[in-house]
Amino acid sequence: MIKAAYIHIPFCEHICHYCDFNKVFLKGQPVGDYLGSLEKEMEIALLETPTRHLDSIFIGGGTPTALNEQQLEKLCAIIKKQLPYDSSTEYTFEANPGDLTEEKLQLLYDAGVNRLSFGVQTFNDELLKRIGRVHRAKDVFHSVEAAKKIGFKNISIDLIYSLPGQTLKDFKETLETSFTLDIVHYSGYSLIIEPKTVFYNLMRKGKLPTPGEDVEAEMYALLMEQMDKHGFKQYEISNFAKTGYESRHNITYWDNEWYFGFGAGAHGYVNGMRRSNHGPLKKYMEPIANGQLPVLEEHKVTLEEQMEEEMFLGLRKRDGVSISRFKEKFGRDPINLFEDQIVQLAGKELIAVCEDQIKLTRQGRFLGNEVFQSFIG
Amino acid sequence: MNREERLKRQEKIRNFSIIAHIDHGKSTLADRILEKTNALTAREMKDQLLDSMDLERERGITIKLNSVQLKYKAKDGEIYTFHLIDTPGHVDFTYEVSRSLAACEGAILVVDAAQGIEAQTLANVYLALDNDLEILPIINKIDLPSADPERVRNEIEEVIGLDASEAVLASAKAGIGIEEILEQVVEKVPAPVGDPNAPLKALIFDSLYDAYRGVVAYIRVVEGTVKVGDKIKMMATGKEFEVTEVGVFTPKSTPLPELSVGDVGFLTAAIKNVGDTRVGDTITSAKNGATEALPGYRKLNPMVYCGLYPIDSAKFNDLREALEKLELNDSALQFEPETSQALGFGFRCGFLGLLHMEIIQERIEREFKIDLITTAPSVIYDVIMTDGIEIKVDNPSNMPDPQKIDRVEEPYVKATMMAPNDYVGAIMELCQEKRGIFIDMQYMDETRVNIIYEIPLSEIVYDFFDQLKSNTKGYASFDYELIGYKPSKLVKMDILLNAEKVDALSFIVHRDFAYERGKVIVEKLKELIPRQQFEVPIQAAIGQKIVARSTIKAIRKNVLAKCYGGDISRKRKLLEKQKEGKKRMKQVGSVEVPQEAFMAVLKMDDNNSKK
Numbered sequence: 005m006i007k008a009a010y011i012h013i014p015f016c017e018h019i020c021h022y023c024d025f026n027k028v029f030l031k032g033q034p035v036g037d038y039l040g041s042l043e044k045e046m047e048i049a050l051l052e053t054p055t056r057h058l059d060s061i062f063i064g065g066g067t068p069t070a071l072n073e074q075q076l077e078k079l080c081a082i083i084k085k086q087l088p089y090d091s092s093t094e095y096t097f098e099a100n101p102g103d104l105t106e107e108k109l110q111l112l113y114d115a116g117v118n119r120l121s122f123g124v125q126t127f128n129d130e131l132l133k134r135i136g137r138v139h140r141a142k143d144v145f146h147s148v149e150a151a152k153k154i155g156f157k158n159i160s161i162d163l164i165y166s167l168p169g170q171t172l173k174d175f176k177e178t179l180e181t182s183f184t185l186d187i188v189h190y191s192g193y194s195l196i197i198e199p200k201t202v203f204y205n206l207m208r209k210g211k212l213p214t215p216g217e218d219v220e221a222e223m224y225a226l227l228m229e230q231m232d233k234h235g236f237k238q239y240e241i242s243n244f245a246k247t248g249y250e251s252r253h254n255i256t257y258w259d260n261e262w263y264f265g266f267g268a269g270a271h272g273y274v275n276g277m278r279r280s281n282h283g284p285l286k287k288y289m290e291p292i293a294n295g296q297l298p299v300l301e302e303h304k305v306t307l308e309e310q311m312e313e314e315m316f317l318g319l320r321k322r323d324g325v326s327i328s329r330f331k332e333k334f335g336r337d338p339i340n341l342f343e344d345q346i347v348q349l350a351g352k353e354l355i356a357v358c359e360d361q362i363k364l365t366r367q368g369r370f371l372g373n374e375v376f377q378s379f380i381g
Numbered sequence: 382m383n384r385e386e387r388l389k390r391q392e393k394i395r396n397f398s399i400i401a402h403i404d405h406g407k408s409t410l411a412d413r414i415l416e417k418t419n420a421l422t423a424r425e426m427k428d429q430l431l432d433s434m435d436l437e438r439e440r441g442i443t444i445k446l447n448s449v450q451l452k453y454k455a456k457d458g459e460i461y462t463f464h465l466i467d468t469p470g471h472v473d474f475t476y477e478v479s480r481s482l483a484a485c486e487g488a489i490l491v492v493d494a495a496q497g498i499e500a501q502t503l504a505n506v507y508l509a510l511d512n513d514l515e516i517l518p519i520i521n522k523i524d525l526p527s528a529d530p531e532r533v534r535n536e537i538e539e540v541i542g543l544d545a546s547e548a549v550l551a552s553a554k555a556g557i558g559i560e561e562i563l564e565q566v567v568e569k570v571p572a573p574v575g576d577p578n579a580p581l582k583a584l585i586f587d588s589l590y591d592a593y594r595g596v597v598a599y600i601r602v603v604e605g606t607v608k609v610g611d612k613i614k615m616m617a618t619g620k621e622f623e624v625t626e627v628g629v630f631t632p633k634s635t636p637l638p639e640l641s642v643g644d645v646g647f648l649t650a651a652i653k654n655v656g657d658t659r660v661g662d663t664i665t666s667a668k669n670g671a672t673e674a675l676p677g678y679r680k681l682n683p684m685v686y687c688g689l690y691p692i693d694s695a696k697f698n699d700l701r702e703a704l705e706k707l708e709l710n711d712s713a714l715q716f717e718p719e720t721s722q723a724l725g726f727g728f729r730c731g732f733l734g735l736l737h738m739e740i741i742q743e744r745i746e747r748e749f750k751i752d753l754i755t756t757a758p759s760v761i762y763d764v765i766m767t768d769g770i771e772i773k774v775d776n777p778s779n780m781p782d783p784q785k786i787d788r789v790e791e792p793y794v795k796a797t798m799m800a801p802n803d804y805v806g807a808i809m810e811l812c813q814e815k816r817g818i819f820i821d822m823q824y825m826d827e828t829r830v831n832i833i834y835e836i837p838l839s840e841i842v843y844d845f846f847d848q849l850k851s852n853t854k855g856y857a858s859f860d861y862e863l864i865g866y867k868p869s870k871l872v873k874m875d876i877l878l879n880a881e882k883v884d885a886l887s888f889i890v891h892r893d894f895a896y897e898r899g900k901v902i903v904e905k906l907k908e909l910i911p912r913q914q915f916e917v918p919i920q921a922a923i924g925q926k927i928v929a930r931s932t933i934k935a936i937r938k939n940v941l942a943k944c945y946g947g948d949i950s951r952k953r954k955l956l957e958k959q960k961e962g963k964k965r966m967k968q969v970g971s972v973e974v975p976q977e978a979f980m981a982v983l984k985m986d987d988n989n990s991k992k
Contacts, residue, residue, distance in 0.1 A: 010946065010947050012946075025946065059523070059702065064946060191943070193942055193943050194938075194942040194943065195943075196941075196943045217912070217936075217937050217938055218934070218937055220937070220938050221937030221938040224938055224942070241940055241941075241942050242942045242943075257947060257949065263947060265947055270946075270947070270952070271946060271947040271948045271949070273947070273949065274949065278949060278950050280948070280950070299952075303950065309953075313949065313953070316952075316956065317949065339787075352914060368938070369940065370937065370938045370940060371936060371938070371939050371940060372940030372941065372942075373939045373940050373941060373956060373959055374914070374936075374939055376941075376956050377956050377959055377960040377963070380953065380956050380957055380960055
């Protein structure tokens, strides 16, 4: 049974220089129609694949908090009507610092949203400007404070390191500042320059001074060290949390579980199929109007691929891949199945096998792709 | 047909080639001529029809020769039979050009109305003159705004010494002047002379392998006749065959009862090996054949050698089969198995030149789907040992111990470069850098200069032509011919990765340049070889002596630490791509080395010229 849902809100007031997610400028977009389509998509999908209870709902973007109060209210009402959840569900909204007025916060809180994930990226205002963000460091404090006041306890922020022009010292300061927030969860991502972004074009012209692999590695080391020092456990390559606050939604992905993906350009894993939705709004809304799912691509994951994915996703977690769970799921022993890779990678001290777990070593976390690749056929 | 009829027919035959510098419009003119003579219906008409291989079209060059028979009704009311023989347009294939010219009585010389005469034009004109061809100059592209036909007309007269007063002003692209050209072919190109009753003499100017018919030899009948069932003999090899088919290309392959004097067409005789139909050889009758072969035959020897290795060592046999298949069509390609400690089993292959090498490499990768490692090209060195024994070295890693060497000789070429006089300095500087010896410099007219140098072939086979082009903004043209061997102070440079010698990276270098080259190459390799999980020292050594070193740092971070939403497929694709990249690398000892690194020695000069 499917226990998680991702909902994509593809609207932004500003486009960040690094973002390659599906998004459009909010102004002049048919937001109301989009929300209508979302509702219908959920209806069709749940009719096709019913579920009794969702453990996680995640609203991401784009910028979900770019919606106005009425739109947000409508969105929450749709979710309430279409998706089976209760107070035990982890219900997350991605938010832009500065976007959330008291009214919006209250509205989300009342709808049952219990987790906020702020796109902070860095506390260096100069760098924020350079990466195309419009919020400033002080907005983060205000937003987090306001959210706590309303009653939100499960608050996370995203940080990005290896930004153009960022030094190790910059990142250290950002980390120090972020620990003053008194929150329970951090994601620390390294900047990847993707095609169709401002940064990509700058890079091609040779005008993007990224810190380079060595500094990036030092930043990652610093991130892990500081998180550990402040009592945040690294439960996944890029995710850190106080015990009990690990994001269930993230874990769904790494546990190779199924999930719904609703909205334009969203990705889902439903009934053994990896699906992606049409990105452009019109293309997304059209099939829904005709009672069809707006699926652009669909791939039935073969048993072999499932086992590979179980490995390369599971290894991202601190606890790695559970051998017993693997056996239960696929009826095969991963140690036999991947004997060559495991022996070789363990020899290079990139992975370790202990009791029921196959997991990355500290060095393995730096070179995860070298490990993950070897499990792909 | 009796002798009289044959002789009469012969009078109406015109055999010609088109010679031109690359880009001067040869293929377009050929297309127009085909159109004008209605050789093709509009549907069959594809642009640049004579270049039949995809690769040829892509690169805009002709590799294999083609000939086509055309019927032309001239203004005098008579119908003439034309044989248009296409020639390759690159210096690597000079010998083929000379043989296809030998099959003609005339040549259309195409000169670009804006660019004028280039080194390659001149080289081809000399080849045509050597073969006593009637040359019809044509000034092409007269519709270009920059066209200066009068200047080019003067140039043709002054530089080549041809009468250009009747040169047709044409634009093959716009279809201007085509008919005039064809009329000149009728009027000026002599009809073939030769006795149809004499013993058979047919010149082979190309051949290709056909899976059903065996080798198809492209021939020009010079004396006598040939028909199906005739017993024939190849004069160079002495091999005998029975003719199974003769015919012409219209351009479709069209069988005929016989080929007689002046005909240009094909012949099959259940010949299994393309090596039996050598370009330039003479076919005669097995009994009562001609006593003397046609002049000009020589066996083609490769000038450039390199190692070809499959990245996946399991593909060694596939590579052998690929080479054998290519060899069927390409008698100039040579190969023999060799073993490298670094690369495993592969082949040492000989080519006519760098272009030839690249073409073969590309065809193996494309048509046979075998990923290759190509080692840097090498020429053949003559090594005279202290005991007086002379050995030939075509693979740098086989260079003997320096103590045992008395001297090394390397092949030199005479390089002819033509350019506007603004670039004389740049050309001379480049030639000097490439150890060239200045021979001569002549002004063709007020602005154009012909510069002649003697340069070691090894310097030419690297990136000389590219550098010449870039240093002269593309204005210089270039031609070369081998002139023989000269002693040089050469040493072998070895490269060590992680303290292990990688034989496939060894190269020969002049002693005076050794330190500098060593430095450049270790830096280049550092750029080309990706970081590994451990630090990899790179060293350049002459004998035991390390002359340069650098270090590839260990990989520090390679992990997707990006927010991907739920897009797992994308994650997988990214990992697959990284893995695919690794597959294109060769494991050398404990180091993964990408294909490009083995050609690093070729890239060294980019660094120099950037300085």
